[in-house]
Amino acid sequence: MFKKVLIANRGEIAVRVARACREMGISPVAVYSDADRASLHVRIADQAIHIGPSPSNESYLVIEKIIAAAKKSGAEAIHPGYGFLSESAEFAEAVEKAGLVLIGPPASAMKLMGSKTSARRTAQAAGAVVVPGTFSAIASVEEAEQLADEVGYPIMLKAASGGGGKGLRLVRSRDEIASAFSLAGSEAATSFNDASVYIEKYIDSPRHIEIQLIGDRFGNIVYLGERECSLQRRHQKVVEECPSPIVDADLRRRMGEAAASIARAAGYVNAGTIEFLVDLERNFYFLEMNTRLQVEHPVTELVTGRDLVQEQIRVAAGERLSFSQDDIVMRGAAIECRIYAEDSENNFLPSPGRITKLVTPAGPGVRYDSGSYQGWEVPIHYDPLVAKLCVWAETREAAINRLTRVLNEYTVEGIRTTVPFFRAVVQSEEFRQGEFDTSFIDRFLSSRLSKGASPDGQQDATLADIAVIASILHSKVSTKQPDATIPAQTSSRWKLSGRFAQRR
Amino acid sequence: MKYEVEVQGREVSIELEERNGRVQARIGSRDYDLEVVSPEEGVYTFLAGDRVYEANVWASEPDSLRVKIGGHLFSTKIIDRKHRRPTIEHGTEGRQNLIAPMPGKVVRVLLGPGDEVRTGQGVVVVEAMKMQNEIKSPKSGHIVEVRVIEGATVNANQVLAVVE
Numbered sequence: 001m002f003k004k005v006l007i008a009n010r011g012e013i014a015v016r017v018a019r020a021c022r023e024m025g026i027s028p029v030a031v032y033s034d035a036d037r038a039s040l041h042v043r044i045a046d047q048a049i050h051i052g053p054s055p056s057n058e059s060y061l062v063i064e065k066i067i068a069a070a071k072k073s074g075a076e077a078i079h080p081g082y083g084f085l086s087e088s089a090e091f092a093e094a095v096e097k098a099g100l101v102l103i104g105p106p107a108s109a110m111k112l113m114g115s116k117t118s119a120r121r122t123a124q125a126a127g128a129v130v131v132p133g134t135f136s137a138i139a140s141v142e143e144a145e146q147l148a149d150e151v152g153y154p155i156m157l158k159a160a161s162g163g164g165g166k167g168l169r170l171v172r173s174r175d176e177i178a179s180a181f182s183l184a185g186s187e188a189a190t191s192f193n194d195a196s197v198y199i200e201k202y203i204d205s206p207r208h209i210e211i212q213l214i215g216d217r218f219g220n221i222v223y224l225g226e227r228e229c230s231l232q233r234r235h236q237k238v239v240e241e242c243p244s245p246i247v248d249a250d251l252r253r254r255m256g257e258a259a260a261s262i263a264r265a266a267g268y269v270n271a272g273t274i275e276f277l278v279d280l281e282r283n284f285y286f287l288e289m290n291t292r293l294q295v296e297h298p299v300t301e302l303v304t305g306r307d308l309v310q311e312q313i314r315v316a317a318g319e320r321l322s323f324s325q326d327d328i329v330m331r332g333a334a335i336e337c338r339i340y341a342e343d344s345e346n347n348f349l350p351s352p353g354r355i356t357k358l359v360t361p362a363g364p365g366v367r368y369d370s371g372s373y374q375g376w377e378v379p380i381h382y383d384p385l386v387a388k389l390c391v392w393a394e395t396r397e398a399a400i401n402r403l404t405r406v407l408n409e410y411t412v413e414g415i416r417t418t419v420p421f422f423r424a425v426v427q428s429e430e431f432r433q434g435e436f437d438t439s440f441i442d443r444f445l446s447s448r449l450s451k452g453a454s455p456d457g458q459q460d461a462t463l464a465d466i467a468v469i470a471s472i473l474h475s476k477v478s479t480k481q482p483d484a485t486i487p488a489q490t491s492s493r494w495k496l497s498g499r500f501a502q503r504r
Numbered sequence: 505m506k507y508e509v510e511v512q513g514r515e516v517s518i519e520l521e522e523r524n525g526r527v528q529a530r531i532g533s534r535d536y537d538l539e540v541v542s543p544e545e546g547v548y549t550f551l552a553g554d555r556v557y558e559a560n561v562w563a564s565e566p567d568s569l570r571v572k573i574g575g576h577l578f579s580t581k582i583i584d585r586k587h588r589r590p591t592i593e594h595g596t597e598g599r600q601n602l603i604a605p606m607p608g609k610v611v612r613v614l615l616g617p618g619d620e621v622r623t624g625q626g627v628v629v630v631e632a633m634k635m636q637n638e639i640k641s642p643k644s645g646h647i648v649e650v651r652v653i654e655g656a657t658v659n660a661n662q663v664l665a666v667v668e
Binding site: 462476 | 507509511512516518520522527529531536538542546550557559560562563569570574575576577578580582605606607609611612632633634635637
């Protein structure tokens with residue numbers, strides 16, 4: 001087993017991987033940019049190597065800097081997390097050439113499945129049903145217009161190296177395509193260092209369900225059930241759950257076996273995910289493969305009881321999978337909310353800044369993965385994911401009730417987040433019934449907007465009054481100005497009672 | 505003492521007296537007699553009889569507050585009656601500023617001085633947290649001035665361009 005692992009990432013996933021390392025007796029090494037000097041992933045590491053300025057294309061995306069940091073630290077292996085270099089075959093090759101081990105798939109499988117266009121070709125050749133569209137990158141606006149006409153509107157423009165909703169545009173008609181092509185291309189270039197985009201037929205109202213799998217170097221591949229990822233905003237997942245409310249044992253087995261055979265055809269090793277679109281008749285279509293650990297892997301861990309990151313490290317070290325397909329048992333239900341630094345009450349505008357206060361939920365069935373802490377400043381340079389809040393319970397209904405409780409306990413001050421949005425989602429009847437598709441969130445948001453409802457729904461008059469009273473008290477305390485009507489003594493005695501309460 | 509407070513965009517008048525950890529207040533026809541302690545900075549725990557309400561209060565934008573009670577969030581603002589200014593209506597007459605809604609980096613300037621612009625047309629693209637946001641013109645007219653260049657870092661509420 002490795003003694004030291006370099007984690008080529010930041011934020012919550014770097015913290016997640018470091019925790020797995022600690023539990024296995026492996027020493028975690030962090031890397032950091034200027035903006036991340038005081039970030040949590042640096043604070044919890046044994047060693048931390050500075051890799052340059054804040055923009056990710058000058059730090060976290062520079063292969064030579066990551067390799068040099070690994071060499072310098074004496075790490076034997078590199079865990080790439082998700083995003084950044086995690087799906088770069090060039091990086092995988094550089095790691096191998098440097099005599100290090102990448103905790104991920106081989107470069108060959110990454111090349112085949114990491115590019116969405118060649119993944120589509122591979123899956124089709126392996127006999128899987130794929131979403132209609134093009135099988136190679138588009139060179140120009142003119143070509144995009146011509147191909148889109150052939151596929152038929154509406155279409156999706158997608159970054160060939162994309163993921164996480166970046167470099168993705170829905171195009172409903174010909175007059176939108178030129179601007180969408182340039183925006184998707186430039187977003188793809190900044191996010192993935194690759195501007196190529198391709199066209200896929202837009203399938204209306206599908207479900208997005210994915211299969212988690214992991215393979216070892218001995219040809220064993222095991223699937224660990226599915227994740228329901230239909231709750232998306234702007235094609236970015238916001239809530240994921242395991243299991244899917246519509247997948248039964250038979251569909252799970254069919255999807256799992258299809259996924260495993262695609263992975264086998266690609267010579268896949270380590271953790272990966274096959275994404276499918278599922279229509280109303282429960283037919284499933286191959287969408288793409290993510291050749292890395294997924295953001296939403298915790299819900300699978302909660303339901304299967306398996307630690308995917310530790311298993312990744314074990315198979316990368318050359319061990320056999322510690323479980324077989326028959327060992328995988330799904331128990332209960334788990335739900336994850338992605339907490340973004342975005343103002344869900346103001347069109348989800350980015351909201352970087354200092355977290356002035358953070359109260360995280362606790363109690364039974366709660367898992368909180370985060371790279372942030374009270375007093376930390378959320379930087380403008382990176383993805384807005386500040387935390388993943390997960391719950392597990394015996395049934396889906398119990399999990400939703402638990403999530404409702406947990407979201408109410410959660411307090412983040414200083415920045416705006418998507419927490420108020422999740423509080424509203426968990427109350428919606430469609431979500432509770434499990435009757436939704438990938439268009440649910442957009443419909444949910446626009447219906448709230450047209451109703452003019454506040455994101456928290458109807459609030460009773462007493463709560464509003466208490467809010468008013470608390471505001472007045474707070475403005476007296478925080479401004480510390482002597483107030484004509486409140487004697488100084490009263491105010492300080494009131495503070496004293498506060499201090500007294502704190503000591504108890 | 506009397507206060508005017510805006511809560512969720514609605515103005516309310518409140519009479520409030522506070523001493524020795526006890527608050528008496530009247531809002532409209534509703535009377536409150538509350539015990540209050542502040543167990544942590546910015547946290548106010550009220551007892552109305554035996555009913556518990558805990559409020560987390562923090563400053564968001566200058567002069568406005570956010571209050572969280574359980575899962576409920578409120579935006580409030582204490583109105584200073586002595587220095588009360590009439591609220592300025594944001595119409596679309598005359599010159600309008602194009603404002604950055606959040607901090608970020610200017611990745612593209614789409615229009616220059618003198619260019620014609622339609623309502624809702626993108627003028628500047630600002631990138632924050634890997635998302636590109638087109639900052640759109642609030643009115644039809646022409647660009648008077650562009651105050652940023654590509655690559656510039658901007659703060660929230662900074663003027664990016666002026667439209668007339």
